[in-house]
Amino acid sequence: MNSIEVIKANGEKVPFQVEKLIRSLKRSGADSKIVEQIIQDIENTLYDGISTKKIYQLAFKMLKSRARVSASKYKLKKALMELGPSGYPFEKFVGKVFDHEGFDTKVGVIVQGNCVQHEVDVIAQKDNKHYMIECKYHSDQGRFCNVKIPLYIHSRFLDVEKQWQKQQGHETKFHHGGVYTNTRFTSDAIQYGACAGLMMTSWDYPKGNGLKERIDRLGLHPLTSLTTLTKAEKSELLDEGIVLCKEINENPSLLEQIGIPKQRQKNILKDSEELCTTH
Template sequence: MKSTTQINIVKYNNDVVPFDVNKLMNSLRRTNAAENIIQDIAHKIEDQIEEGMTTKKIYQLAFKMLKGKSSVSASKYKLKKALMELGPSGFPFERFVGKILAHEGYETEVGVIEQGNCVQHEIDVIAQKDNQHHMIECKYHSSQGRFCNVKTPLYIHSRFLDVEISWKKLNGHENKIHKGGLYTNTRFTTDALQYGNCAGLLMTSWDYPNNNGLKDRVDRLGLHPLTALTNLTKAEKTKLLDKGIVLCRELHATPSLLTEIGIHQKRHKNILKDSEELCKSED
């Protein structure tokens, strides 16, 4: 095994950092792969690591090795990439956020037109539970390294304030707690988080809040996007997204969808088996 003490790698945002095999192993452990598989992959990547190698290349190497061992673990490992495949319009990501909130007990509507005090607004997700009434906007990115900057929470907060004036005039809303929120599939800049939290927005990204970001909630609730499945082609995933299907859970609940998009019966068993495994929650 070659020494990786002095080897630097390049992150998606072009930052140069030392390669840390422990970080690689921790990311692999999130897939629930067997420890011997994790150790084996980590050692093989250590042998192949080179100065200036990108984290993208390292991910590709690890994913290929993991897929050869366990398709379900590979699906879990590609969660971040799978969220970026909920495009290109971003509407599937809005549906995905709606599904997460629905499984957390909210009544949700996706793509709603609401009249504000000044103008109409198209709201990505409206979520209601008990006395909570939330206006959620979704910022979708198709590639890593693109952070959600302060302009987005500034814009969303101003829209929320306009909608909130109208909401407060509705019957039965005297005791409602109205909040605006921002969900993104990547990360927030420091300024974006500072403003969003100061303004009282519900801020959610790939890894924020700590232990309750998208990656944590997906694992906890068993709500993996169907784009995580490694035994579906890109074209097949697109057909399902076009039908409004975004979760492995939905696919497993309605197997006939596979036939509807032209997938041969011989492939159904493996696809549905992986879907079932990814539906398991950690609660």
């Protein structure tokens, strides 16, 4: 099995590592017996040059038929990519993460800088903290944020910060700029962000506190995770500004408003409630 090479999203060929697949399936909360069965089935299907995308599709299909909510958790990376195509739902999603952490947030606002005006994705305030967050959404997981992104965002933040510092009551405030992406950062982007003092958050960065861990920990799964909703239904809810399973769970009438039959509503609500459960 070690001789099998797989092709990653960025086109790189690497040896197949069954341990990675086991870890991602276990993280979904699937029963160990189910994980064992899926691994066995996948290993019997593998061939040299298979894409990691194909392996994911096979594993997801198998998981979905055995444990629906685990399948929803397993598809988290893909669910974040479905917060598009405009990327605005991803901005809303990041705003909701800050909301949940007790911040007063505004999404998609025009902010006056010292030199020029800036359109800012998320402004978040709590106590003496005042954050300017830019969101970089990619529909392709092979696309990373390179160093140009934090360089550009840091220069915009410095212009905004200069203006904020002139405002009354801001002398004691802690101003911070940040970048959130649904994919990953290149190593030089991380290096620059750390040096410049930017908050850098991606799918798996910072280690142990990236989007995947925070979403699981806070129970903030995007509604695109739900396998019980159709693509059209997800789009309709996203168009209404709804981005979280939690929002559906707290307001079940949203499902009725878009014409989902009561019988299906029950399954959708059951899954969304389980996804909102924090551990």
